[in-house]
Amino acid sequence: MVGVKVVGLTGGIGSGKTAAARYFAAQGVVVVDTDELSHALTAPGGRAMPMLVARFGPDFQRADGALDRLRMRELVFRQPSARRELEAILHPMILEDSLAALAKARGAYAVLVVPLLFESQAYRDVVDRTLLIDCDKEVQVARVMQRSGLSESQVRAIMATQMPREDKRRLADDIIDNSGSLSELALQVEAKHRYYLSSLARARSQ
Missing domain, CATH: 3.40.50.300 (P-loop containing nucleotide triphosphate hydrolases)
Structure with a gap:
């Protein structure tokens, strides 16, 4: 809450x-930035990476384990269906992490x-x-x-x-x-x- x-x-x-x-x-x-949360989810060891690799394949994972954001950006720009699938994976996680961060926030x-x-x-x-x-x-x-x-x-x-x-x-x-x-x-x-x-x-x- x-x-x-x-x-x-x-x-x-x-x-x-x-x-x-x-x-x-x-x-x-207190500032909660959904872009930063998205980057954390798709960084090396990010909890979204197993689902993303399972859906889009290992070519979309860099050698360090992070999402290849350039390759993904090119794909979703060409294929709206791929964008929807990416969002279906990431958006619920980003919202969950946003609410968790806001629940800890203090101040006016x-x-x-x-x-x-x-x-x-x-x-x-x-x-x-x-x-x-x-x-x-x-x-x-x-x-x-x-x-x-x-x-x-x-x-x-x-x-x-x-x-x-x-x-x-x-x-x-x-x-x-x-x-x-x-x-x-x-x-x-x-x-x-x-x-x-x-x-x-x-x-x-x-």
Whole structure:
């Protein structure tokens, strides 16, 4: 059982979710990142690996025992059915580990980072508020190209598979515009932190 109020943090690729989460952590907030949990499950010795190897074959396991994420990414991009099978294995484990981490959290609230928050009713049922880290589409493209080495067409193809930005903005309780600098993002996170300390504490007492 989750013992704290939970803010669900989400955003499209290149929006700055990780940086925002890092600034919340700097405020002393417990941050549970589903991407990090996924990496742990697919790392050498990760508890998802036996099921993944059984389903997709040993070619998808690196020599060190971890998931070959590049090979898997290429497969699921080509075959939607493979994506669904991968998600059927990983998503229940990630949700279980998320709930376990949140159950241990202390403080006024915790932040749960979920890239596909609005697409997943299971996670939406866990969170008390949703926070979208948003930015201009051209900024997204430039950031992802710079950090990943992907071409513009590859980045735009990935973005096309995600929920439209406009729909996310409509669904979000709160929005941070991260089209600017990291210092501007940090100031916005600090403001949201003060707001959550106040508003979530009131909600908890009611």
